[in-house]
Amino acid sequence: MAKQDTLDPETRARILDSAATLFYTKGVASTSLNDVQTASGASESQLSGHFRDKTSLIRAVIDVQSRSVLAREESRLAAVSTLAGLRRWRDALVRSNTLQDGSYGCALGAMSTELSDKDERSRAALALAFGSWQQLIVDALERLRDQGILAADVDTHKLGTGLLAALQGGYVLAQNARNSTPMADALDMALDRISSFAESGR
Amino acid sequence: MAKQDTLDPETRARILDSAATLFYTKGVASTSLNDVQTASGASESQLSGHFRDKTSLIRAVIDVQSRSVLAREESRLAAVSTLAGLRRWRDALVRSNTLQDGSYGCALGAMSTELSDKDERSRAALALAFGSWQQLIVDALERLRDQGILAADVDTHKLGTGLLAALQGGYVLAQNARNSTPMADALDMALDRISSFAESGR
Numbered sequence: 279m280a281k282q283d284t285l286d287p288e289t290r291a292r293i294l295d296s297a298a299t300l301f302y303t304k305g306v307a308s309t310s311l312n313d314v315q316t317a318s319g320a321s322e323s324q325l326s327g328h329f330r331d332k333t334s335l336i337r338a339v340i341d342v343q344s345r346s347v348l349a350r351e352e353s354r355l356a357a358v359s360t361l362a363g364l365r366r367w368r369d370a371l372v373r374s375n376t377l378q379d380g381s382y383g384c385a386l387g388a389m390s391t392e393l394s395d396k397d398e399r400s401r402a403a404l405a406l407a408f409g410s411w412q413q414l415i416v417d418a419l420e421r422l423r424d425q426g427i428l429a430a431d432v433d434t435h436k437l438g439t440g441l442l443a444a445l446q447g448g449y450v451l452a453q454n455a456r457n458s459t460p461m462a463d464a465l466d467m468a469l470d471r472i473s474s475f476a477e478s479g480r
Numbered sequence: 481m482a483k484q485d486t487l488d489p490e491t492r493a494r495i496l497d498s499a500a501t502l503f504y505t506k507g508v509a510s511t512s513l514n515d516v517q518t519a520s521g522a523s524e525s526q527l528s529g530h531f532r533d534k535t536s537l538i539r540a541v542i543d544v545q546s547r548s549v550l551a552r553e554e555s556r557l558a559a560v561s562t563l564a565g566l567r568r569w570r571d572a573l574v575r576s577n578t579l580q581d582g583s584y585g586c587a588l589g590a591m592s593t594e595l596s597d598k599d600e601r602s603r604a605a606l607a608l609a610f611g612s613w614q615q616l617i618v619d620a621l622e623r624l625r626d627q628g629i630l631a632a633d634v635d636t637h638k639l640g641t642g643l644l645a646a647l648q649g650g651y652v653l654a655q656n657a658r659n660s661t662p663m664a665d666a667l668d669m670a671l672d673r674i675s676s677f678a679e680s681g682r
Contacts, residue, residue: 305594307509345485390656391593392507395583405656439653439662439667440646447649447666449640454592454607460641464649467642471673 290328291440293318298339302385306336306392319403332399337451340400343385343409351414358418361427361473366419368465371445380461386411387446412438414467418471437468444468492632494529496502500541504587508594535599542595543604545587546609553616560620563629563675569620570667573647576661582654582663588613589648607617621674634677640672646670 279288298310311332315325329335354367382388386407393400416438422428445468448461498520502511513534517527528539531537584590588609595602618640624630647670650663 298517303597305509307507319652332591362558383593387652390591391590391652394655394658395505396507396510401656401658408653408656436665439665439670442655443649443662443666444642444646444669445649446652447645447647450589450648450652451645452608454603454610455595456603458597460645463638463641464645465647467639467670467673471669471676474673474676 285327289318289320289324292475293320293325293328294338294342295336296387297335301336301339301392302382306389311335311457336393336397336400340403340407343389343402344410347384347386348407348410348414351411355414355418359421359425361422361469361476364418364422364469364472368469372462372465375449375452375458375461379456380454380458381456383449383453384446387449389392408442412442415441427478428472428475429477433441437472437475438441441465441468441472487529491520491522491526495522495527495530495537495543496540498536501543502670503538503541503591504545504584508591513537522558538595538599538602538625539605539672542591542605543590545570546605546612548608549586549588549603550612555614557620561623563625563671563678564625566620566624566671566674570671574664574667577651577654577660577663581628582656582660583658585655586599586648587652610644612619617643628679630674631679639674639677643667643670643674 293314297309298313300313300317306312311325314320314335315322318325329338354370358364358367387403390401390404390408391430394404395401417432419428419432419434419437423430424433444460444464448458448464451460451464452458482593495516499511499516502519504516506515513527516522516537517524520527522530531540556572560569562564588606592603592606592610596606597603618636621630621634621636625632625634625636646666647663650660650666652664654660654668
Protein backbone atom coordinates (compact mmCIF):
# COMPACT_ATOMS: atom_id res chain seq x y z
CA MET A 279 0.00 0.00 0.00
CA ALA A 280 2.78 2.41 0.97
CA LYS A 281 4.44 1.31 -2.25
CA GLN A 282 1.44 2.26 -4.38
CA ASP A 283 1.37 5.73 -2.84
CA THR A 284 4.91 6.39 -4.00
CA LEU A 285 4.37 5.52 -7.67
CA ASP A 286 3.69 9.06 -8.83
CA PRO A 287 5.04 10.21 -12.21
CA GLU A 288 6.82 13.26 -10.72
CA THR A 289 8.98 11.04 -8.51
CA ARG A 290 9.71 8.76 -11.45
CA ALA A 291 10.75 11.73 -13.58
CA ARG A 292 12.96 13.08 -10.79
CA ILE A 293 14.70 9.71 -10.37
CA LEU A 294 15.22 9.37 -14.13
CA ASP A 295 16.58 12.89 -14.39
CA SER A 296 19.08 12.30 -11.57
CA ALA A 297 20.10 8.92 -12.99
CA ALA A 298 20.57 10.37 -16.50
CA THR A 299 22.81 13.14 -15.15
CA LEU A 300 24.88 10.75 -13.01
CA PHE A 301 25.28 8.18 -15.82
CA TYR A 302 26.37 10.99 -18.15
CA THR A 303 28.86 12.65 -15.82
CA LYS A 304 30.17 9.67 -13.79
CA GLY A 305 29.41 6.72 -16.06
CA VAL A 306 26.85 3.95 -15.65
CA ALA A 307 28.97 1.40 -13.77
CA SER A 308 30.32 4.07 -11.39
CA THR A 309 26.83 5.17 -10.36
CA SER A 310 25.17 3.17 -7.59
CA LEU A 311 21.44 3.04 -6.90
CA ASN A 312 22.34 4.75 -3.64
CA ASP A 313 23.88 7.66 -5.59
CA VAL A 314 20.65 7.97 -7.58
CA GLN A 315 18.59 7.89 -4.42
CA THR A 316 20.69 10.61 -2.79
CA ALA A 317 20.73 12.84 -5.89
CA SER A 318 16.99 12.54 -6.52
CA GLY A 319 15.92 12.78 -2.89
CA ALA A 320 13.73 9.70 -3.39
CA SER A 321 13.24 7.12 -0.66
CA GLU A 322 14.47 3.57 -1.08
CA SER A 323 10.90 2.32 -1.50
CA GLN A 324 10.16 4.99 -4.10
CA LEU A 325 13.26 4.01 -6.08
CA SER A 326 12.55 0.28 -5.91
CA GLY A 327 8.84 0.90 -6.57
CA HIS A 328 9.60 2.61 -9.87
CA PHE A 329 12.63 0.59 -10.92
CA ARG A 330 12.96 -3.08 -10.02
CA ASP A 331 16.75 -3.03 -10.34
CA LYS A 332 19.63 -1.09 -11.86
CA THR A 333 19.15 -2.75 -15.26
CA SER A 334 15.58 -1.49 -15.55
CA LEU A 335 16.73 2.00 -14.53
CA ILE A 336 19.52 1.89 -17.18
CA ARG A 337 17.01 0.93 -19.87
CA ALA A 338 14.66 3.74 -18.86
CA VAL A 339 17.56 6.23 -18.98
CA ILE A 340 18.54 5.01 -22.46
CA ASP A 341 14.95 5.68 -23.52
CA VAL A 342 14.96 9.19 -22.03
CA GLN A 343 18.36 10.12 -23.47
CA SER A 344 17.51 8.71 -26.90
CA ARG A 345 14.30 10.76 -27.05
CA SER A 346 16.18 13.85 -25.91
CA VAL A 347 19.03 13.54 -28.44
CA LEU A 348 16.66 12.63 -31.28
CA ALA A 349 14.29 15.52 -30.48
CA ARG A 350 17.23 17.94 -30.55
CA GLU A 351 18.65 16.45 -33.77
CA GLU A 352 15.26 16.30 -35.48
CA SER A 353 14.57 19.95 -34.78
CA ARG A 354 17.98 20.95 -36.09
CA LEU A 355 18.34 18.59 -39.05
CA ALA A 356 14.77 18.96 -40.35
CA ALA A 357 15.60 22.60 -41.03
CA VAL A 358 18.65 21.78 -43.16
CA SER A 359 18.08 22.41 -46.86
CA THR A 360 21.43 23.88 -47.93
CA LEU A 361 25.12 23.10 -47.38
CA ALA A 362 25.30 26.26 -45.25
CA GLY A 363 22.47 24.81 -43.15
CA LEU A 364 24.48 21.63 -42.64
CA ARG A 365 27.42 23.79 -41.47
CA ARG A 366 25.09 25.51 -39.00
CA TRP A 367 24.11 22.10 -37.61
CA ARG A 368 27.84 21.42 -37.14
CA ASP A 369 28.30 24.83 -35.49
CA ALA A 370 25.54 24.13 -32.95
CA LEU A 371 27.10 20.79 -31.96
CA VAL A 372 30.58 22.29 -31.60
CA ARG A 373 29.19 25.24 -29.62
CA SER A 374 27.43 22.95 -27.12
CA ASN A 375 30.57 20.86 -26.77
CA THR A 376 32.68 24.00 -26.23
CA LEU A 377 30.38 25.12 -23.39
CA GLN A 378 31.44 22.03 -21.40
CA ASP A 379 35.09 22.08 -22.58
CA GLY A 380 34.54 18.85 -24.47
CA SER A 381 33.65 16.95 -21.28
CA TYR A 382 31.40 13.89 -20.98
CA GLY A 383 31.16 13.14 -24.70
CA CYS A 384 27.90 12.07 -26.32
CA ALA A 385 25.26 10.71 -23.91
CA LEU A 386 24.38 7.91 -26.34
CA GLY A 387 27.94 7.17 -27.49
CA ALA A 388 29.30 6.96 -23.93
CA MET A 389 26.47 4.65 -22.78
CA SER A 390 26.97 2.48 -25.86
CA THR A 391 30.70 2.16 -25.12
CA GLU A 392 29.94 1.06 -21.58
CA LEU A 393 26.94 -1.18 -22.24
CA SER A 394 27.00 -2.63 -25.77
CA ASP A 395 29.03 -5.72 -24.87
CA LYS A 396 27.24 -6.28 -21.55
CA ASP A 397 23.52 -5.99 -22.08
CA GLU A 398 21.98 -6.94 -25.41
CA ARG A 399 18.74 -5.05 -24.80
CA SER A 400 20.65 -1.85 -24.02
CA ARG A 401 22.80 -2.32 -27.12
CA ALA A 402 19.74 -2.90 -29.31
CA ALA A 403 17.91 0.14 -27.89
CA LEU A 404 20.96 2.34 -28.51
CA ALA A 405 21.31 0.85 -32.01
CA LEU A 406 17.74 1.95 -32.78
CA ALA A 407 18.58 5.47 -31.58
CA PHE A 408 21.79 5.61 -33.66
CA GLY A 409 19.82 4.30 -36.63
CA SER A 410 17.20 7.06 -36.27
CA TRP A 411 19.92 9.70 -35.82
CA GLN A 412 21.71 8.52 -38.95
CA GLN A 413 18.42 8.51 -40.86
CA LEU A 414 17.85 12.17 -39.93
CA ILE A 415 21.29 12.95 -41.42
CA VAL A 416 20.59 10.83 -44.52
CA ASP A 417 17.22 12.58 -44.99
CA ALA A 418 18.96 15.97 -44.89
CA LEU A 419 21.55 14.81 -47.45
CA GLU A 420 18.79 13.45 -49.68
CA ARG A 421 16.96 16.78 -49.55
CA LEU A 422 20.19 18.42 -50.75
CA ARG A 423 20.49 15.81 -53.50
CA ASP A 424 16.86 16.12 -54.58
CA GLN A 425 17.25 19.87 -54.89
CA GLY A 426 20.29 19.38 -57.12
CA ILE A 427 22.68 20.80 -54.52
CA LEU A 428 24.47 17.44 -54.29
CA ALA A 429 25.10 15.15 -57.26
CA ALA A 430 22.39 12.61 -58.11
CA ASP A 431 24.75 9.64 -57.59
CA VAL A 432 25.88 10.61 -54.08
CA ASP A 433 25.85 7.68 -51.61
CA THR A 434 23.83 9.37 -48.87
CA HIS A 435 23.85 6.30 -46.63
CA LYS A 436 27.65 5.92 -46.51
CA LEU A 437 28.16 9.66 -46.15
CA GLY A 438 25.58 9.70 -43.35
CA THR A 439 27.44 6.92 -41.53
CA GLY A 440 30.72 8.76 -42.02
CA LEU A 441 29.32 12.05 -40.74
CA LEU A 442 27.81 10.42 -37.63
CA ALA A 443 31.12 8.59 -37.03
CA ALA A 444 33.07 11.85 -37.40
CA LEU A 445 30.79 13.38 -34.76
CA GLN A 446 31.16 10.39 -32.40
CA GLY A 447 34.95 10.29 -32.84
CA GLY A 448 34.98 14.05 -32.36
CA TYR A 449 33.19 13.61 -29.02
CA VAL A 450 35.75 10.97 -27.92
CA LEU A 451 38.79 13.10 -28.81
CA ALA A 452 37.25 16.34 -27.46
CA GLN A 453 36.46 14.71 -24.13
CA ASN A 454 40.04 13.48 -23.90
CA ALA A 455 41.51 16.83 -24.98
CA ARG A 456 39.11 18.89 -22.79
CA ASN A 457 38.69 20.97 -25.91
CA SER A 458 36.21 20.87 -28.79
CA THR A 459 38.78 21.55 -31.55
CA PRO A 460 39.15 17.85 -32.52
CA MET A 461 35.36 17.64 -32.95
CA ALA A 462 35.35 20.76 -35.13
CA ASP A 463 38.20 19.37 -37.28
CA ALA A 464 36.53 15.97 -37.62
CA LEU A 465 33.17 17.44 -38.66
CA ASP A 466 34.85 19.86 -41.07
CA MET A 467 36.68 17.01 -42.79
CA ALA A 468 33.41 15.08 -43.22
CA LEU A 469 31.52 18.17 -44.42
CA ASP A 470 34.32 19.03 -46.86
CA ARG A 471 33.95 15.52 -48.29
CA ILE A 472 30.19 15.98 -48.62
CA SER A 473 30.69 19.41 -50.22
CA SER A 474 32.93 17.81 -52.85
CA PHE A 475 29.71 16.29 -54.24
CA ALA A 476 28.18 19.74 -54.72
CA GLU A 477 27.03 20.08 -58.31
CA SER A 478 28.54 23.56 -58.65
CA GLY A 479 31.86 22.42 -57.23
CA ARG A 480 32.37 19.62 -59.72
CA MET B 481 59.30 -10.12 3.96
CA ALA B 482 56.61 -12.31 2.43
CA LYS B 483 55.61 -9.21 0.50
CA GLN B 484 59.08 -8.76 -0.98
CA ASP B 485 59.13 -12.37 -2.15
CA THR B 486 56.00 -11.82 -4.19
CA LEU B 487 57.27 -8.76 -6.10
CA ASP B 488 58.52 -10.69 -9.10
CA PRO B 489 58.06 -9.19 -12.58
CA GLU B 490 56.27 -12.27 -13.96
CA THR B 491 53.47 -11.90 -11.41
CA ARG B 492 53.24 -8.19 -12.14
CA ALA B 493 52.99 -8.89 -15.88
CA ARG B 494 50.32 -11.54 -15.29
CA ILE B 495 48.25 -9.17 -13.15
CA LEU B 496 48.58 -6.37 -15.72
CA ASP B 497 47.63 -8.68 -18.56
CA SER B 498 44.50 -9.89 -16.75
CA ALA B 499 43.54 -6.35 -15.75
CA ALA B 500 44.03 -5.05 -19.31
CA THR B 501 41.79 -7.80 -20.71
CA LEU B 502 39.08 -7.27 -18.08
CA PHE B 503 39.12 -3.46 -18.46
CA TYR B 504 38.85 -3.90 -22.24
CA THR B 505 36.04 -6.45 -22.26
CA LYS B 506 34.04 -5.48 -19.13
CA GLY B 507 35.05 -1.86 -18.62
CA VAL B 508 37.18 -0.29 -15.89
CA ALA B 509 34.45 0.55 -13.36
CA SER B 510 32.83 -2.89 -13.75
CA THR B 511 36.08 -4.71 -12.94
CA SER B 512 36.87 -5.20 -9.24
CA LEU B 513 40.31 -5.91 -7.80
CA ASN B 514 38.84 -9.25 -6.82
CA ASP B 515 38.05 -10.00 -10.51
CA VAL B 516 41.67 -9.19 -11.39
CA GLN B 517 42.94 -11.42 -8.61
CA THR B 518 40.78 -14.34 -9.74
CA ALA B 519 41.64 -13.92 -13.44
CA SER B 520 45.39 -13.62 -12.82
CA GLY B 521 45.61 -16.30 -10.14
CA ALA B 522 47.58 -13.87 -7.97
CA SER B 523 47.20 -13.82 -4.20
CA GLU B 524 45.78 -10.79 -2.41
CA SER B 525 49.23 -9.91 -1.07
CA GLN B 526 50.78 -10.23 -4.52
CA LEU B 527 48.14 -7.91 -5.99
CA SER B 528 48.46 -5.32 -3.23
CA GLY B 529 52.25 -5.68 -3.26
CA HIS B 530 52.44 -4.68 -6.91
CA PHE B 531 49.55 -2.22 -7.01
CA ARG B 532 48.73 -0.05 -4.02
CA ASP B 533 45.11 0.45 -5.15
CA LYS B 534 42.84 0.29 -8.18
CA THR B 535 43.95 3.74 -9.39
CA SER B 536 47.60 2.67 -9.61
CA LEU B 537 46.53 -0.49 -11.47
CA ILE B 538 44.45 1.59 -13.91
CA ARG B 539 47.41 3.86 -14.62
CA ALA B 540 49.70 0.90 -15.22
CA VAL B 541 47.15 -0.61 -17.64
CA ILE B 542 46.89 2.69 -19.53
CA ASP B 543 50.68 2.58 -19.88
CA VAL B 544 50.64 -1.03 -21.17
CA GLN B 545 47.74 -0.46 -23.60
CA SER B 546 49.23 2.81 -24.90
CA ARG B 547 52.56 1.09 -25.64
CA SER B 548 50.76 -1.80 -27.30
CA VAL B 549 48.55 0.37 -29.56
CA LEU B 550 51.42 2.72 -30.42
CA ALA B 551 53.79 -0.17 -31.23
CA ARG B 552 51.17 -1.66 -33.56
CA GLU B 553 50.41 1.70 -35.18
CA GLU B 554 54.08 2.65 -35.51
CA SER B 555 54.93 -0.59 -37.29
CA ARG B 556 51.99 -0.15 -39.68
CA LEU B 557 52.13 3.60 -40.28
CA ALA B 558 55.92 3.86 -40.62
CA ALA B 559 55.62 1.67 -43.73
CA VAL B 560 53.07 3.99 -45.39
CA SER B 561 54.54 5.93 -48.31
CA THR B 562 51.67 5.84 -50.83
CA LEU B 563 47.90 6.38 -50.77
CA ALA B 564 47.52 2.63 -51.40
CA GLY B 565 49.64 2.05 -48.30
CA LEU B 566 47.28 4.25 -46.28
CA ARG B 567 44.36 2.14 -47.57
CA ARG B 568 46.21 -0.99 -46.41
CA TRP B 569 46.53 0.56 -42.94
CA ARG B 570 42.73 1.08 -43.02
CA ASP B 571 42.22 -2.51 -44.20
CA ALA B 572 44.24 -3.93 -41.29
CA LEU B 573 42.19 -1.95 -38.74
CA VAL B 574 38.88 -3.00 -40.28
CA ARG B 575 40.04 -6.63 -40.49
CA SER B 576 40.96 -6.73 -36.78
CA ASN B 577 37.65 -5.13 -35.90
CA THR B 578 35.76 -7.64 -38.07
CA LEU B 579 37.43 -10.56 -36.26
CA GLN B 580 35.68 -9.49 -33.05
CA ASP B 581 32.42 -8.42 -34.77
CA GLY B 582 33.12 -4.82 -33.82
CA SER B 583 33.05 -5.61 -30.09
CA TYR B 584 34.88 -3.73 -27.33
CA GLY B 585 35.91 -0.73 -29.42
CA CYS B 586 39.34 0.86 -29.12
CA ALA B 587 41.23 0.03 -25.91
CA LEU B 588 42.38 3.64 -25.56
CA GLY B 589 39.14 5.26 -26.71
CA ALA B 590 36.98 3.20 -24.36
CA MET B 591 39.25 3.90 -21.35
CA SER B 592 39.27 7.59 -22.22
CA THR B 593 35.47 7.68 -22.34
CA GLU B 594 35.28 6.07 -18.90
CA LEU B 595 38.15 7.90 -17.20
CA SER B 596 38.77 11.33 -18.76
CA ASP B 597 36.33 13.20 -16.54
CA LYS B 598 37.24 11.26 -13.38
CA ASP B 599 41.00 11.05 -13.10
CA GLU B 600 43.17 13.84 -14.49
CA ARG B 601 46.34 11.72 -14.57
CA SER B 602 44.60 9.01 -16.57
CA ARG B 603 43.19 11.61 -18.96
CA ALA B 604 46.60 13.22 -19.42
CA ALA B 605 48.31 9.86 -20.01
CA LEU B 606 45.71 8.90 -22.62
CA ALA B 607 46.04 12.37 -24.21
CA LEU B 608 49.77 11.74 -24.65
CA ALA B 609 48.99 8.40 -26.32
CA PHE B 610 46.37 9.96 -28.64
CA GLY B 611 48.86 12.73 -29.44
CA SER B 612 51.55 10.20 -30.41
CA TRP B 613 49.06 8.20 -32.47
CA GLN B 614 47.93 11.31 -34.31
CA GLN B 615 51.56 12.29 -34.91
CA LEU B 616 52.24 8.90 -36.55
CA ILE B 617 49.31 9.62 -38.92
CA VAL B 618 50.52 13.17 -39.56
CA ASP B 619 54.05 11.90 -40.26
CA ALA B 620 52.65 9.47 -42.85
CA LEU B 621 50.63 12.26 -44.50
CA GLU B 622 53.71 14.50 -44.54
CA ARG B 623 55.74 11.79 -46.25
CA LEU B 624 53.03 11.66 -48.93
CA ARG B 625 53.15 15.44 -49.22
CA ASP B 626 56.96 15.60 -49.35
CA GLN B 627 56.98 13.05 -52.18
CA GLY B 628 54.52 15.17 -54.12
CA ILE B 629 51.71 12.60 -53.78
CA LEU B 630 49.64 15.11 -51.80
CA ALA B 631 49.51 18.83 -52.54
CA ALA B 632 52.11 21.03 -50.83
CA ASP B 633 49.47 23.12 -49.03
CA VAL B 634 47.60 20.17 -47.45
CA ASP B 635 46.79 20.71 -43.73
CA THR B 636 48.26 17.45 -42.44
CA HIS B 637 47.46 18.23 -38.81
CA LYS B 638 43.72 18.79 -39.36
CA LEU B 639 43.46 15.81 -41.70
CA GLY B 640 45.32 13.70 -39.13
CA THR B 641 42.85 14.74 -36.43
CA GLY B 642 39.94 13.99 -38.74
CA LEU B 643 41.29 10.57 -39.70
CA LEU B 644 41.89 9.57 -36.07
CA ALA B 645 38.38 10.83 -35.18
CA ALA B 646 36.87 8.83 -38.05
CA LEU B 647 38.60 5.74 -36.66
CA GLN B 648 37.43 6.42 -33.08
CA GLY B 649 33.86 7.13 -34.20
CA GLY B 650 34.04 4.03 -36.37
CA TYR B 651 34.98 1.99 -33.29
CA VAL B 652 32.00 3.43 -31.35
CA LEU B 653 29.45 2.72 -34.10
CA ALA B 654 30.93 -0.72 -34.94
CA GLN B 655 30.78 -1.79 -31.29
CA ASN B 656 27.15 -0.72 -31.14
CA ALA B 657 26.27 -2.36 -34.48
CA ARG B 658 28.28 -5.55 -33.72
CA ASN B 659 29.59 -5.07 -37.23
CA SER B 660 32.65 -3.29 -38.63
CA THR B 661 30.87 -1.75 -41.65
CA PRO B 662 30.39 1.68 -39.97
CA MET B 663 34.14 1.78 -39.27
CA ALA B 664 34.93 0.90 -42.87
CA ASP B 665 32.55 3.61 -44.14
CA ALA B 666 33.94 6.23 -41.75
CA LEU B 667 37.57 5.51 -42.68
CA ASP B 668 36.72 5.47 -46.40
CA MET B 669 35.08 8.88 -46.15
CA ALA B 670 38.18 10.31 -44.42
CA LEU B 671 40.57 8.64 -46.89
CA ASP B 672 38.49 9.89 -49.85
CA ARG B 673 38.87 13.40 -48.46
CA ILE B 674 42.64 12.93 -48.11
CA SER B 675 42.83 11.49 -51.63
CA SER B 676 41.14 14.63 -52.97
CA PHE B 677 44.44 16.40 -52.20
CA ALA B 678 46.34 14.01 -54.48
CA GLU B 679 48.34 16.04 -57.00
CA SER B 680 47.25 13.83 -59.91
CA GLY B 681 43.61 14.07 -58.90
CA ARG B 682 43.50 17.86 -58.94
